[in-house]
Each structure stands twice: as structure tokens, then as C-alpha cells.
Amino acid sequence: MTDSTHANAPQTGHYDVVIIGAGPSGSVAASLLHQQGKRVLVIEKQHFPRFSIGESLLPCCMQMLEEANMLEAVNQAGYQFKNGAAFNWQGRSTMFDFTNKFTPGPGTTYQVERGHFDKLLADTAAKQGVEIRYGDTVAAVDLSATPTLTIVDSAQHSYKISAEYLLDASGYGRVLARLLQLERPSSLPSRTAIFTHIEDNIDKVELGDRPFDRNKILISVHPDNRDIWYWLIPFSNGRCSLGVVAEPHLLGDLETDTSNILMRLVNQEPYLKQLLAKAKIVRECGRLAGYSANVSTLATDKFALLGNAGEFLDPVFSSGVTIAMQSASMATRCIVRQLEGESVDWQAEYATPLMRGVDTFRTYVQAWYDGRFQDVIFYESPNPKIKQMISAILAGYAWDENNPFVTESERRLNMIVELCQ
Template identity: 80%
Template sequence: MESAQSPAHAIAQYDVVIIGAGPSGSVAASLLHQQGKKVLVLEKQAFPRFSIGESLLPCCMQMLDEANMLDAVNNAGFQFKNGAAFNANGRSTHFDFTDKFTPGPGTTFQVERGSFDKLLADTAIEQGVEIRFGDTVEAIDLSADPLLSIVDKQGIPYQVQARYLLDASGFGRVLPRLLDLERPSDLPSRTAIFTHIDDHIDEIELADYQFDRNKILISVHPDNRDIWYWLIPFSNGRCSLGVVGEPHLLGDIGDDLESVLMRLVNEEPRLKQLLAKAKVVRPCARLEGYSANVSTLATNKFALLGNAGEFLDPVFSSGVTIAMQSASMAAKCVVKQLNGQEVDWQVDYAAPLMLGVDTFRTYVQAWYDGRFQDVIFFEAPNPKIKQMICSILAGYAWDQNNPFVTESERRLNMIVELCK
């Protein structure tokens, strides 16, 4: 569904222009529209379009509810998700997201992002939000109110002006590129290779292992725990399958990505067994050097949402949660500023957002150096501590009542020692 309104030749004025109609853009647009703000969303691509980040976290459901999108998502037939399962060298464990420390939803969905993102965008349009698909932002002038130079899908240039600008462009990172905000990440460069498969797992006899379609499965390479795999079941008998590692660990990648992916899958015995009858149904793709950072998250003229600001790593599926959380937090600040109140974008938006991002960062870094893997696979965990960690894995990385949020590094190191 597309907005029927075509760009005018005069410079149209909006309260807020949002670049990108993915989850953060659609949620932010809905929240701002609810507050009576005139919003325009500019989306370069046509929807539906493929994206990874397919295993949502329960925390997302709160933001979908705020945006009045929860009923649409609940009724869309997506794969139910209630936790995460982990597999390494024949050892298995899982986290049940309903058994967590932080209040809030404990279940969510695993989604093919093409249909999920289109559903959110269509729902925003039904609410009255204007979205223009196929329009590309070419330049931005911040000397006064943000002025955007755009080329529409017919190749016709036009301009719009906004009182405030939100970048929800994800890996496109429009503002960081145009405003020279890009900064190197403090995480090593890694590569992800991924595809979708018809999994046929129900045809496999599993004598010693029960596969749960209600959970993402994260597996660790038996010889190198810096390499890990995701297996995300969908409701249609398919799975998203991917492998992640530093490039030198994955071997000679070349152009035959499917051969590389399946070679690595077959090196993990349980995954090899699970996927013995799997068929690849979409061309394999790769994402390289995906971790990113910026010098500035927000000013009184613009704010970066989700992956447009900082992307960590796919290991705990935090990307969409950070995207929606940033949309919710930024929308509140934008409304406040547009209504004439003072907003300190560092204190009111950037710092609170980074509390959760940095919490996720602690556990991402500890996953790769092995400390968090030792914790996850510890055979006799303290139930209360497991609930606190489970809350973070469920996306509640902003809960300051959880000591594993407020003192993430110290608390993690404490239980690492206990696990030894």
C-alpha cells in the first residue's frame, strides 16, 4: 500500500520527516502521528523487501503496543517465539523468556522481515501516516530547519522541509554518510553469510535432541567458539539460517556463498543432523563489517534511530529492539521540542538509549571472548541470576532495576568466576 499523495513542486512543510520505513521509522511515524504531528516518511526501497533481524525480542511488543500495531502483528500468522535455545558440542540449554526478572511481555514472534516490515508500514499508512516509497534522499541542509533534497521513483527531484528530522534508514545510514558522522566500531569486523531454507526438520528422527520451533537456536562451532550459527524457524516450514565469524575464520569465502555456508553447517554435528534434508530457497547473501558507530546520535535538528546510529552484532537479535526503543524514546523528545519545551538531546535521548545499547554490548563482547558462553552453558545456574540474564536476552536492557543492566560488566564477571 502506498500513499496516494504525489510530491508537490513547492517546498512542502512537515513537522517531522523520517528517512526509512522499517520498524523504527514506522513506529516513530505512528507515535508522532498519534500526537497530531504532520509526518512524512521517505523510503528508498519498494516493500516488501528482504532484511535480516528476523527473531524479535519480547520487549518489542511494548513499542508495537504503543504504536497501536500490536493487533496487526498478533493476527498476522507469524511464528510464536518464547525463548532462545543454545547448542555447543552436544550440550544444550535454553532460556524461557516468560521466566524473567523484568515485568512485561515474555513472548513475541519470529518473522520474515519482508512481510513484517510491510505490515508495520501498511498499518502506519492506515493510521494516516504519509509514506513515499521509491524516494531517495540526496542531500540535507541544516543551516535552518532541515531541508531535504530528494529524487522520487520517476527520477524527479524535489525538496521538503521539516521542523525535525529522524534517520531510520538502518544499514543505509543516510545521515551518517551525508553529514560525515561515521565512526569506527569498537567491535572487530565480522562477516555474516545467510539464506532461507525449507528446513524439513519434522522429517528428521532426533533420538537425543528435541528441536523447538518456538525458539531461535544459536549454535557454536565445535572447534572455534568465535563462529556461531543462527537458525530461526518461521511459521511456513522455513527457517532463516546464518553463520557469523571474523572473515579469516570462515575460510576462503569467494563467490559460492552457499557452499561456504553449508560447509560450515556440516562442521557442527547437531546442526548437520537437523538440516540433513534442508533445501536452500533463496540466494545466499553476506553482510561484512556490519558493526558501526557515529560521532553524534542527536541534536536539536536530527536524531538517529536504530542501526542508523549504532549496530552491534546479530548474536542476541538486539537490532530491531534497539530500533523500536530508539523510535519510542526519540518520538517523546520530538513531541516535547515541537511543543516548545526544552530538550537536551544528549541527556534526554542519547544517554538513556545508550544505557541499553551498552548493556547489550557487554554481553556481545563477552559472548565472543567466551565468558558469556561459559555462563550460558553452566549446568547449575542460580535461578534468580538466570532470570536477570533472561530479561536482557528478552530485550529488557533498559531496566535499571536489574543489576545486570546497571552494573553489567561487574555482575557478569562475578558470575563468570562463580561458574568456574
């Protein structure tokens, strides 16, 4: 859409909803609101395409993409098909087939380079008629009366925009949480992810009796330290996203050559070392530190925080984009009702239901790191029905109240941990 030169767009104005950020939650929310006849403006600080991690979608996302009339564009984009998750530790392999799950709904999705994927969603929203301004930064927010934002464009000109409602879809930028001092420490320990993209050349490696399935994300656990884990996300172009996650003291001095640290750790995991024997790094290594985040308030009658702008857990089960899109779908339903004169209880109708799913994911993230869920995943003779219920959660269906592993996540998980031990 337009750059922040705004050749034909007035720089001030009043909208039904202003959305901060054009990533997946912002684009989906904008599309859903536009479909309902609402006047929407998206303010995006960066210029697309831009790099982001969170490249392995979950099948549950497909429902929100369909709702936003974006599924056809995504299906035609040539992304890597994904039907599950594979896990690897100390020579043991196991996998979850997302088509064999407890909850109804899509069982397959894609693995995507986020620069291209996020631009595709934003471009699709723009084609639908959504106004997006790139290169503009939200500098201040005033909620004393009608919500008003002070925006600075790329030429450093300042202007004001008002709206009946604000949505923060700024991801790790966490714009409103910062400006309104809503940030709170996460209950999860501080961890660091280091990552890159590789030309994987896996098809040139002799793998013997352990073939590699490009249709699944591969999550590997360090053979000697279960606090260290790796992701390998294949793309359709012969490349992979590769990353390692650990508490900072386990990674060494990241001010030195990050790519050497990453590959040294990769080579400590035998199957990854074998898979990536001919791999070449094709982009500079990035890192994300202390990414887990929380807030004191998710929503009021003037604003709501979507996805990572509110709470981010951990990359281990690829829940970030799913939570982002789910929050967009839930928030926009409430906004439409409020704009049409209904009274909305934002805590009861948005924050609490959203957090039910987030807290389900949190149960499994915490249990991954304390080893309980790893014991369950690598258990050699799982109960098929229980595996289907867990598969549904790993496929993103963490809001399914019919699934006992959602409604009583901690108790049910502890029950099967005991069975596995």
C-alpha cells in the same frame, strides 16, 4: 501507500517531522508522532516487501508495537510464536525461557520474515494516516536553517522537503551518518554474516533424544572454534532463516559459492548437521560484512538517529529491532515536547538513556566473543535468580534500571564468570 509517482501529493512541502526509512523504527516513530497530531512524512528508498535479516524479535518489542497501535495487526499475521532462546555447543544444550525473567512485561514474541513484517508495520502506519513515499532517495541534507532534504524520486526528479525535525531510520543505509560525516569505527572487530532461507524439513528427520523447539531461536557454537556461531530461526511456514557469523578470515573465499561455504560450516556442527539433513536452500545466500557501526553524534535539536542508523552491535542476541523500536519510542517523546515549545537536552534525554541499554547489550556481545558469556550460558547448574536477570536482558529489557545485570553489567557478569569457572 503511494508510490513515488505522488499522483495527488505535492512534491514539496513542510512537515513537523520527516523520517528517512520505513523499517520498524521508522514505522513505529511515524505512528507515535501521528497519534500526537504531528504532520509526518516517511521517505523510503526501496519498495516493500524487501528482504532483511533480523528476524527473531525480542519480547520487549511487543511494548513498542502496542504503543504504536500495531500489536493487533502483528498478532493476527500468523507469525511463528517465540518464547525463548536455545543454545547448543559440543553436545550441550541449554535454553532461556523468556516468560521466566526478572523484568515485568511481555515474555513472548514472534519470529518473522522481515519482508512481510516490515511491510505490515508500514501498511499499518499508512492506514493510521501516515504519508509514506516509496522509491525516493535522500540525496542531500541542509541543517544551516530549517532542516531541508533534497530528494530524488524514481523518475530521477529532484525536489526539496523541509521539516522542524528529521529522524534517520534508514538502518544499514545510515543516510544522515553518511551525509553529515558522523560515522566512527565500532569498538567491535569486523565480522561477516552469511545467511539464507531454507525449507527446513526438520519434521522428516529422526532426532532421537534431542528434539527441536520451533518456539525458540537456536544459537549454535562451532565445536572447535568458539568465534564461529550459527543462527537458526524457525518461521511458521516450514522455513527457517539460517546464518553463520565469523571474522572474515574464518569463512574462506566468499567470492566463490557462498551457499557451499555456509553448508560446509553447518555440516561441521553435529546437531545442525542432523537437524538440517533434509533441508533445501530456497533463496540466494546473502552476506553482510563489517556491519558493526558507531557515530559521533546520535541527536541534536534538528535530527536524531534511530536503531542501526546510529549504532549496530552484532546479530548474536537479536537486539537490532529492539534497539530500533526503543530508540523510536524515546526519540518521539522528546520530539513532541520540542515541537510544543519545550527545551530538550538531546544528549541527556535521548542519547545517554538510549546508550545505557545499547551498552548493556554490548557487554554481553563482547563477552560472548571472548568466551566469558559462553561459559555462563553453558554452565550446568546456574543460579535461578541470576538466570532470570540474564533472561530479562536476552528478552530485550536492557533498559531496566532495577536489574543489577543492567546497571552494573560488566561487574556483575565478571562476578558470575568467576563463579562458573
